[in-house]
Amino acid sequence: MKINRRMFLAGSASTAALLALAACSKTDGSSGSGGAEGINAVEPDKIEQGGELKFAITAPIANWNVNTVAGNGVDLRNIYNFVFPFFFDYDDKGEATPNPDFLASAEAEEVDGKTVVSIELNPKAVWGSGKSIVPEDFEAFYAAAKSEDYSWASTDGIEKVEKVEKESDTKFKVIFESPYPDWTNALSSCFPADFMKDAETFNTSMEKDFNNDNFSGPFKIESWDAAQQVVTLTPNDKWWGEAPKLDKVTFRVLDDSAVATSFANSEIDVIQYIINADAYSQAIGRSDAEVRQAGGLQWRHFTLNAASGPLSEEKVRQAIMRACDREAIASSDLAGLPVENISEVMLGNRFFTPSQEGYKDNSGPWSYDVEAAKKLLDEAGWMLPEGGEVREKDGKKLEIVFTYPQGGSASANEGTLLQSQLKEVGITLSLKSVEDDKYFTEYVQAGNYEMTAFTWQSTQYPMANVGQIYGTGSGSNYSGQSVPEIDELIAKIDVEMDNAKRVELTNQVDELVWEHVLNFPMYERREFTAVPKRLANFGAQGLASYRPERIGYVSE
Secondary structure (H helix, E strand, C coil): CCEEECEEECCCCCHHHECEEECCCCCCCCCECCEHHHCCCCCHHHCCCCCEEEEEECCCCCCCCCCECCCCCHHHHHHHHHHCCCCEEECCCCCEEECCCCEEEEEEEEECCEEEEEEEECCCCECCCCCECCHHHHHHHHHHCCCCCCCECCCCCHHHEEEEEECCCCEEEEEECCCCCCHHHHCCCCCCHHHHCCHHHHHHCCCCCCCHHHCCCCEEEEEEECCCCEEEEEECCCCCCCCCCCCEEEEEECCHHHHHHHHHCCCCCCECCCCCHHHHHHHHHCCCEEEEEEEEEEEEEEEECCCCHHHHCHHHHHHHHHHCCHHHHHHHHCCCCCCCCHHHCECCCCCCCCCCCCCCCCCHHHCCCHHHHHHHHHHCCCECCCCCCCCEECCEECEEEEEEECCCHHHHHHHHHHHHHHHCCCCEEEEEEECHHHHHHHHHCCCCCCEEEEEEECCCCCCCCHHHHHCCCCCCCCCCCCCHHHHHHHHHHHHCCCHHHHHHHHHHHHHHHHHHCCEEEEEEEEEEEEEECCEECCCCCCCCCCCHHHCEECCC
C-alpha cells in the first residue's frame, strides 16, 4: 500500500501498502519531472474524443474522505485526482501556480508578522451539489482543523490558519497565525462547509459510500460496484472547464500480484510505480504499451512500534537499524529493474531525495555495522546465553514480529532478508502476513504491530508535513513515540521563512529521527509507469501535476 505526505503512505512491498503522506495537494502533472517524455505531452486539440482509462487499486476504499486516517491512501488519492478540486497546478520543479478553473488569483504577503493570502475564486466553480464554492467552505475547513474530534490524517499547515475574512462571495483573505512559507499547501483544496459541519459527518458519512456533492472536478464518481469491485468515473455534467477527453475512467480492485498480468492482458491500462522485475518484464512485453519514467516521490522504509515490548528500548531499535543491510535489501527489491547504480537511490534522509536541494545524508552514525549492533544489545542487557542463538533478558527471548500484507511482495522480501540479518546479532524476527484490506486499518493504524515496511509517497512540500509522521499525537505517527526536541523543531520549521534555515532545521529533525529510530529509510523508488503508447498527458509525473480533462488517446 501507499500513502502521501501531507504524505501519502505509499506502501508495502506491494501497492497494497502504500500510504500517502497526506497532502491536500495532488501529484499532478502537465509535464512530468522527466519532461514531456514522461507523460507524452500533447496539445488537447490533437487528442481524440472518447475512450476509457483503466487503473488498478489494491483494496476497497475504507473511507471516501481522503483527509481521514482511514482514507489517507494513494488509491483514493488517485481517484481524487479526477473528481476533487485542486486549486493549484505544479510544474516539473513542484512550484505552484493557481489553477484558473478554481482560482482567479492567489497572492500572499506578510502583514504584522503573519502570512496573509488574498484569494479570488472563479465564480463558475461549483461543488457536485451545484452549490458555488465560496469563502465559507474554506472557513469551515480551517475551523475543523482545530478540533480533535475530527479524524484528520494530518492538519499540518491548515491548523495554522487564524481566520478567514470574507470580502464577497468570490473574494476573501486567509490569515495565518504567523509567517507560513507553505501557504499554497494549506490552500490547495477543501471540502464544502456542509461536510465540515460536525465531526460525525466528516469522520463517518463517507465510510461506506462516496458522495459527489462533496467533490468537484472534470469527472464524477458514477458508481462503486461492490460485487465487481470497480469504481467508475464519467465526465461531470456540472463541470464548467475544458471538457474531458475520456468517456470513462475505472479503478478495479486487484491483488498486487495480479496487476502486471492484468496489464499484459490489456485488462488495465496503467501500472504506476513498477516495483519488481516480473512486472517490468510483463509491461515491456505488451506490444502497444511503453514504460515512462521520472524521478520518484516514493520511498521504502521500516517502521518500528516503540509503544511496548523490546522495541520500547531505544538501543534495541538502534541495534536493529545497524544490523540491517539496507543496500542488500534495496538490491534485492530492485533486481531486474533499470536501476543502474543502487547507491544512487539509497536514502539517508526522510524529507529530501538525493536530487533535491537540501538533501543531506544523515545516516552515517547509523550505517550497517553488525558488531556495533551487538554492542548496543549488550549495553541494553540483552545477552546471548552460552551456546544459544537468541538473546535473552529477564528470562525473555528477544523476539519481534514483522507484519506485512499478504499481497505485499516487496514487504515479504524485505522481512525475509531482515530476518536473516537480525539472526546474526541474536534477534528472532518472525513474519506475519495479514489481509491486504486490513493491513493499515487493523494493524498499522491501530498500533497492532511491532515492525513493518511500507512506502511513503511525498508531495511537492518536503518541509510542510514533518509533524504528520513525527509529531507527538499525530494519527500518522505510527512509531508511538513522542520526542520533545522534534516537536520544538517542527514548530520552528512551520514558521521559518528563510529557506536555508528551514532546510537546516528539517535536517536536524531527520538526525533526531535516525537517533530515536521512529523509522528508517531504505531507498527511493524511481517512477516507472506503464501505459499504452497512444495515451497522452499522463505517465511518470514526478513533481508535476496533470489535468485529468486533458488525458486521452492520440491516433495511431
